[in-house]
Amino acid sequence: MNYRLEQAADRDAVYAVNVAAFPGKEEAELVDKLRETAEPLISLVAEDNGKIIGHILFSPVTLASDSTLQLMGLAPMAVLPQHQKQGIGSRLVALGLEHCQLLGAGAVAVLGHPAFYPRFGFTSATGFGIKSEYDVPPEVFMIKELLPGYLSGNNGTISYHQAFSEL
Numbered sequence: 001m002n003y004r005l006e007q008a009a010d011r012d013a014v015y016a017v018n019v020a021a022f023p024g025k026e027e028a029e030l031v032d033k034l035r036e037t038a039e040p041l042i043s044l045v046a047e048d049n050g051k052i053i054g055h056i057l058f059s060p061v062t063l064a065s066d067s068t069l070q071l072m073g074l075a076p077m078a079v080l081p082q083h084q085k086q087g088i089g090s091r092l093v094a095l096g097l098e099h100c101q102l103l104g105a106g107a108v109a110v111l112g113h114p115a116f117y118p119r120f121g122f123t124s125a126t127g128f129g130i131k132s133e134y135d136v137p138p139e140v141f142m143i144k145e146l147l148p149g150y151l152s153g154n155n156g157t158i159s160y161h162q163a164f165s166e167l
């Protein structure tokens with residue numbers, strides 16, 4: 001298995017992975033839209049014998065109370081159904097977090113499975129006094145600080161890139 005940054009030639013395969021993993025095309029379309037409109041992006045793929053079988057995307061999110069903070073949001077992530085539960089998603093998360101750190105992001109937010117993301121150090125955003133712009137149960141919106149204490153003294157609402165609200 002090879003894990004690497006997405007390249008231009010991977011776009012159709014990345015679209016196909018997202019269509020296969022999710023019930024509809026919304027996430028695949030979101031990835032395409034974010035590529036056009038959001039910056040910086042971290043887009044990683046898992047490749048098995050030259051075939052893209054997994055994908056993860058990170059895009060900038062903003063905390064209303066301090067627009068100078070460098071924050072990334074993990075979404076979406078997808079692994080082809082026949083390759084799930086083999087650790088590929090976990091590897092993509094771990095690698096993605098490393099790339100976010102290299103980029104200089106101080107923290108990463110995710111809206112997702114509360115049994116999965118704590119494995120990578122995510123904890124409920126409520127512990128930081130932060131909530132999602134979406135009306136979701138508190139345990140599904142999580143944050144991981146990449147720089148310890150980065151969010152100290154901040155609170156409020158985190159918003160995703162505008163492309164998310166255009167879905």
Ligand SMILES: CC(C)(COP(=O)(O)OP(=O)(O)OC[C@H]1O[C@@H](n2cnc3c(N)ncnc32)[C@H](O)[C@@H]1OP(=O)(O)O)[C@@H](O)C(=O)NCCC(=O)NCCS
Binds near residue numbers: 112113
């Ligand atoms: C979520 C996903 C990318 C995980 O990829 P993966 O390669 O199967 O992940 P791993 O093998 O590293 O880990 C499997 C774990 O993912 C967990 N998981 C994470 N998010 C999940 C979700 N939304 N639904 C179901 N299981 C999820 C499972 O609980 C499983 O836990 P276990 O190890 O206790 O069995 C994959 O299941 C997938 O593509 N799902 C459909 C798309 C999706 O829901 N994406 C997440 C929202 S953006």
